[in-house]
Amino acid sequence: MLYILDTDSVSFQQAGRENTIRRLGYIPAESVHTTVITFYEQMRGRLAVVSRAKEKAELVRAYEQLHATLHYFSMVNVLPFTYAALQHLEKLRAEKSADRHSGFENCRNGAVCERHSGNKQPPGFWQGSGAWH
Numbered sequence: 001m002l003y004i005l006d007t008d009s010v011s012f013q014q015a016g017r018e019n020t021i022r023r024l025g026y027i028p029a030e031s032v033h034t035t036v037i038t039f040y041e042q043m044r045g046r047l048a049v050v051s052r053a054k055e056k057a058e059l060v061r062a063y064e065q066l067h068a069t070l071h072y073f074s075m076v077n078v079l080p081f082t083y084a085a086l087q088h089l090e091k092l093r094a095e096k097s098a099d100r101h102s103g104f105e106n107c108r109n110g111a112v113c114e115r116h117s118g119n120k121q122p123p124g125f126w127q128g129s130g131a132w133h
Helices: 007-014 019-026 036-052 055-073 083-095 104-117
Strands: 032-035 077-081
Touching: 007 019, 007 036, 007 055, 032 036, 036 055, 036 077
Parallel strands: 032 077
Antiparallel strands: none
């Protein structure tokens, strides 16, 4: 079974949130995945912090976070956004089955998850709210 973490869940894991770490402790590491969309979102945020840093300490901290993010994603299973996922995303959008209030990246993550699991909401998909499905 795949357990796919969205951006919020990855952020909680990186921050060492006890509840997140405890839940992940029950799952074999090879079953836990995230997506390249989550990688993109985190890198975009980290690079923005680096760009905005004005003070020396801010800049050092921003690069530390960037490096920690690079290290994290080098250690986890990252699912790709493939042409098949794009086609699936287009289908979801046409069916309007994607929540209109979700961000586009959430829809992209959902398309990747569905393409890799075969389910609309794959077992083990952990949304940022902390709800297990």
